[in-house]
Amino acid sequence: MALLQISEPGQSPDPHQRRIAVGIDLGTTHSLVAAMRNGVAECLPDAEGRVILPSAVRYLEGGGRQIGFDALPAQSTDPQNTIVSVKRFMGRGLNDLKDVSRLPYRFVGEPGQGMVSLQTVAGVKSPVEISAEILATLRYRAEDSFNDDLYGAVITVPAYFDDAQRQATKDAAQLAGIKLLRLINEPTAAAIAYGLDNASEGIYAVYDLGGGTFDISILRLTRGVFEVIATGGDSALGGDDYDQALVAWVLAQTGVQAADAHDLARLRVAARACKEALTDAETVDFVADLSTGPLRHPVRRGDFHAATEALTARTLSAVRKALRDAQLERDEVQGVVMVGGSTRMPQVQQAVHDYFGKAPLNNLNPDEVVALGAAIQANQLAGNDQTGDLLLLDVIPLSLGLETMGGLVERIVPRNQTIPTAMAQDFTTYQDGQTALALHVVQGERDLVADCRSLARFELRGIPPMAAGAARIRVTFTVDADGLLQVAAREMISGVEAAIEVKPSYGLSDDQIARMLQDSFSTAQQDMQARALAEARLEADRMVLATRSALKADGDLLSDAERATLDSLIEAALAAKSLEDAKSIEAATEALAKGTEAFAASRMNRGIQQALAGRQVDSL
Amino acid sequence: MNLQSNDFELFGVPERFAQDRAALDQRWKDLQREAHPDRFAAQGGAAQRVAMQWSVRINEAYQRLKDPLRRAAYLCELRGAPIEAENNTAMPAAFLMQQMEWREALDDAGSVAALNGLDAEVRAARAQAIEACRRLLDDEQQFAAAAQQVRALMFIARFERDIESRLDQLGQ
Secondary structure, three states, rough: OOOOOOOOOOOOOOOOOOOOEEEOOOOEEEEEEEEEEEEEEEEOOOOOOOOOOEEEEOOOOOOOEEEHHHHOHHHHHHHHHHEEOOOHOOOOHHHHHHOHHHOOOOEEEOOOOEEOOOOOOOEEOHHHHHHHHHHHHHHHHHHHHOOOOOOOOEEOOOOOOOOOHHHHHHHHHHHHOOOOOOOOOHHHHHHHHHHHHHOEEEEEEEEEOOOOOOEEEEEEEEEOOEEEEEEEOOOOOHHHHHHHHHHHHHHHHHOOOOOOHHHHHHHHHHHHHHHHHHOOOOOOEEEEEEOOEEEEEEEEEEHHHHHHHHEEEEEHHHHHHHHHHOOOHOOOOHEEEEOHHHHHHHHHHHHHHHHHOOOOOOOOOHHHHHHHHHHHHHHOOOOOOOOOOOOEEEEEOOOOEEEHHHHHHEEEOOOOOOOOOOEEEOOOOOOOOOOOOOEEEOOOOOHHHHHHHEEEEEEEEEOOOOOOOOOEEEEEEEEOOOEEEEOOOOOEOOOOOOOOEEOOOOOHHHHHHHHHHHHHOOOOOHHHHHHHHHHHHHHHHHHHHHHHOOOOOOOOHHHHHHHHHHHHHHHHHHHHEEEEOOOHHHHHHHHHHHHHHHHHHOOOOOOHHHHHHHHHHHOO | OOOOOOOHHHHHHOOOOOOOOOEEEEHHHHHHHHOOHHHHHOOOOOHHHHHHHHHHHHHHHHHHHHHHHHHHHHHHHHOOOOOOOHHOOOOHHHHHHHHHHHHHHHHHHHOOOOOOHHHHHHHHHHHOOOOHHHHHHHHOHHHHHHHHHHHHHHHHHHHHHHHHHHHHHHOO
């Protein structure tokens, strides 16, 4: 990795230097990377001019791997080492996967024991590592396109992804060496691309049927503000299910059975081809070369529609629920934006048309629109677009709560709450002298813990012994702008901040990520150190640049002494960069960050005052 | 004005029950435009932490201000008449009678039409209670009486949720 250009001491690098920021759509079937070029968002092509990267990774004997189009042909010949649709396994345990028997992979992991892994010729791989291979491929593509290092990326996730799935995506970005600027929801990204393109105002619905996930979001668009009012969906429903339904129908019609993993993979590939052909043709032959002999069976469009009717109905029931959450009627929706390759299916188009009573909007490529929207947001987050007035106000898709006595859920953050948000609830002890409390964090809408998704278990220790019910333990849930949850707990009467131990139910621990990072470097130690050093220097540069631009804008808020302190911290950070020790550089950067805290607070105060003053003048 | 300012001060609106919803919506967006963490994504950790605090605080105030029940409860508390619903369960007899009638009607309602009819009745009662809150808080400064109305509103809100889940069961 090349370093940022280092200027002479005292001479600041050009603050308007363009940063390479991209949007990445990490999809179930395929992934894309997009960036702003000459003021327009566009998807970046590979060397062969293809913008789509199939989300397929094949592990080879001897440590090699094939990614994307190179891996696809091996789906039928080497299915156990060729992983497709890995997104379905992100943040998921073995008992979450309904169709394990129909998948050709060798899953590792006990039911109820954390995220699944897959056994390949290259060893056991976590879905996070497999996704990181795809992300790294897109990162290299972007860096080759611009012949420059990547500053950061916005990565999209289905709106209905829960906390474990979001965290897994964030971990994958870290493994791929990508600075994550923000996780944003796929329908929201699509709305940005669509809304900015069409200068739309009013209520819009985004119907996003991808390869493995379904999302519905209801948004209000007003002058650059994208406010999500409600969101819903099904994180395990997508085009793959239509393929499976078609396979099941053909097998039932013909009485043929799949003999092994290779047959299963061939049937999936055949179903996908048949489904896609049915978009344009009335009748298509389903053709697969199975181990028991060739299979050929004609499929009419009507057969396919009937076989998948229940799936389409499931999407519409999620649409109804989201509209009710938004307290809107279907005729108040001005337009329905179609996103995701699966919305090309005629029966889906028709069902949405019938439900809303108006033709859905298809004028942007449904495969690209998510990546394009993410690129627009990435460009603004990186600070390239100083005039940009795009504002995203997104929501949390699923309620968050804690397990209480009797296996019941106490809801702390309700779904469709605008993020970032922080909410607290007080709990107490139920036994005299109780000094510890086990907390179980869950996500979902049901009243019973067993019906919700387990996110993490906490143990709160060091509560001073008191009578039962006397302790007041305040548990605070904070959901950040990425939609990720942090939980803090404190005993209020003694003021004792008790120790917390987090055990993510379906996530990776910091140790596991560190080990994976290490594994991903063949000559381990030295590369690790070189990378840590480069990243520490980059971070120091970022911090110095940010502080200088803040000083330029609002330096008048500081006294001479405060100003001198900050200047010397900047000098110290710049000086530390010439050291060969990442830890020392990080310490200097951290000192600068800490030193700017009060300044950041007064800058924010000024901004807020100006916002209010501006309005009051406006409304006169 | 700072993070400790009350919701009304933070939004720069008069400290009273009657509010213009459109103005609140607009003010919320103006404030988030300044404070949202997205505006500080390219800056240091300190700026991002401050942005997070403010953005959370603005969302919290907006949730409270835009919801009549929560806004009324908040004003009662500011005026020294806290709601303390768990310690104040005594309600007027007439109100309790009506609650019981509604419960019976909900148990008996077997159709969507019957539920919708009940829903309309409860909504009307809700609108009345909200108007009573406004009068007691803004015109008459009867804060203890307003707190009593807020507790009535809490009953009504809970009942509305029960109607909704019955509608859910009937597949609407």
